[in-house]
Amino acid sequence: xxxxxxxxxxxxxxxxxxxxxxxxxxxxxxxxxxxxxxxxxxxxxxxxxxxxxxxxxxxxxxxxxxxxxxxxxxxxxxxxxxxxxxxxxxxxxxxxxxxxxxxxxxxxxxxxxxxxxxxxxxxxxxxxxxxxxxxxxxxxxxxxxxxxxxxxxxxxxxxxxxxxxxxxxxxxxxxxxxxxxxxxxxxxxxxxxxxxxxxxxxxxxxxxxxxxxxxxxxxxxxxxxxxxxxxxxxxxxxxxxxxxxxxxxxxxxxxxxxxxxxxxxxxxxxxxxxxxxxxxxxxxxxxxxxxxxxxxxxxxxxxxxxxxxxxxxxxxxxxxxxxxxxxxxxxxxxxxxxxxxxxxxxxxxxxxxxxxxxxxxxxxxxxxxxxxxxxxxxxxxxx
Numbered sequence: 224x225x226x227x228x229x230x231x232x233x234x235x236x237x238x239x240x241x242x243x244x245x246x247x248x249x250x251x252x253x254x255x256x257x258x259x260x261x262x263x264x265x266x267x268x269x270x271x272x273x274x275x276x277x278x279x280x281x282x283x284x285x286x287x288x289x290x291x292x293x294x295x296x297x298x299x300x301x302x303x304x305x306x307x308x309x310x311x312x313x314x315x316x317x318x319x320x321x322x323x324x325x326x327x328x329x330x331x332x333x334x335x336x337x338x339x340x341x342x343x344x345x346x347x348x349x350x351x352x353x354x355x356x357x358x359x360x361x362x363x364x365x366x367x368x369x370x371x372x373x374x375x376x377x378x379x380x381x382x383x384x385x386x387x388x389x390x391x392x393x394x395x396x397x398x399x400x401x402x403x404x405x406x407x408x409x410x411x412x413x414x415x416x417x418x419x420x421x422x423x424x425x426x427x428x429x430x431x432x433x434x435x436x437x438x439x440x441x442x443x444x445x446x447x448x449x450x451x452x453x454x455x456x457x458x459x460x461x462x463x464x465x466x467x468x469x470x471x472x473x474x475x476x477x478x479x480x481x482x483x484x485x486x487x488x489x490x491x492x493x494x495x496x497x498x499x500x501x502x503x504x505x506x507x508x509x510x511x512x513x514x515x516x517x518x519x520x521x522x523x524x525x526x527x528x529x530x531x532x533x534x535x536x537x538x539x540x541x542x543x544x545x546x547x548x549x550x551x552x553x554x555x556x557x558x559x560x561x562x563x564x565x566x567x568x569x570x571x572x573x574x575x576x577x578x579x580x581x582x583x584x585x586x587x588x589x590x591x592x593x594x595x596x597x598x599x600x601x602x603x604x605x606x
Contacts, residue, residue, distance in 0.1 A: 226548070226604065227495070227535060227545070228501070228503065229531065229547065231549070233552070233553060234555075235567045251521045252528065253524065255532035256584040257583045259549060259584065260570050262576075262578055263573070264578070264579045265569065265579060266588075267568060268286075268567055269595050269596070270553055275295075278553075280295070280297075282597070283552050284462060285552075286597070287462055287601060288446060288601025290598045294437060298318060299318045300316050301462050301465060303363075304437070306457055308363055308371065313378060314374065314435070315434065316373050317373070317383075320336075320428065321339050321368040321425040322425065322427055322429045324427050328415075330391065331390055334387040334429070334513065336368050338367055347425055351428070354416060360373075361375065366455070372428075379406065380401055380402040381400060381402060382399065383407075383433060384431060390513065411429070414427065439465050442500070448500040449499050450466070451463070451470070451494050451500075452469070452502045452504070453473055453494075454504035455504075471494055473486045478507070480511065485530050488534035488538075507519075507523035508523045508527075508555070512557055515558075546604065551567045568585065568586050
């Protein structure tokens with residue numbers, strides 16, 4: 224049996240009056256998703272455990288089959304693993320976003336520095352490295368606006384807020400808080416020196432998602448299958464590496480609407496020659512939701528359906544018995560531009576799966592299963 228998870232990050236949404244009171248998925252042209260729904264089983268999955276925020280880190284851990292209540296230590300350590308950054312027991316990692324603040328520095332204009340290009344991002348991180356040279360603070364370059372900072376040998380207690388949660392809002396109420404917040408706020412303030420010289424559309428950094436090195440059993444130890452992950456973002460690659468999976472790098476992936484949809488699908492199908500289980504992550508719907516762009520979100524959903532799914536469905540059929548799991552990790556409604564903890568619709572399709580009567584796929588399927596502990600979806604999909 225071959226297994227493929229197609230994780231459409233943030234795809235679920237709310238009804239849009241401008242779309243005839245339909246959700247993005249209902250409005251978009253999705254004949255292939257509907258084909259899976261009609262031939263498979265549809266259900267609702269609660270990927271955010273009670274008391275946790277609906278972050279992509281927590282929700283994707285659930286979809287991978289790991290209970291966040293046992294294994295979650297923070298977002299940034301997972302990204303550090305992906306980037307090959309060693310973390311000692313006393314070290315703490317932070318996500319370092321390049322952001323655009325209002326001219327007076329009071330408002331979060333854009334959490335991604337308007338999807339800053341790599342050349343400008345490289346210049347900014349290089350200047351930050353030079354500014355903090357000799358300090359216990361280290362900066363590591365990632366992709367576009369997504370980077371990492373590591374504080375070596377210092378245990379910090381504080382609360383932070385993801386910048387994509389506060390687009391268009393004053394930052395004063397969302398700056399790091401808690402025992403060691405002055406230290407982290409001081410780093411952000413000092414870093415502003417770099418951006419006064421001009422580094423593309425970025426005007427500052429935002430530190431969040433802190434945590435320490437994780438420890439978790441491998442996917443093969445838990446489920447008896449060898450696997451690989453395909454993603455543009457370091458967070459998902461990091462979860463895969465912590466799970467003992469291989470990371471397959473696909474040319475032209477961006478984490479945005481211009482990503483290489485066809486390449487992701489084809490590499491995933493080809494990888495099943497040697498692997499039992501492939502986890503394919505698509506970031507574009509989530510980015511579109513954070514931007515509040517209905518047009519981009521519709522386009523990303525339709526490209527998943529029209530470009531990726533035909534390659535995946537035709538390609539997997541060549542292996543004989545197979546199953547496909549299609550689902551978001553969490554909703555990212557256009558209206559709020561941030562994640563919610565609402566349950567997400569999932570389709571399980573393939574060998575041994577009896578149709579449950581659903582004709583189409585959306586947030587409003589007639590569920591034949593409902594998982595309150597979202598991490599159980601992996602075992603249900605496999606067994």
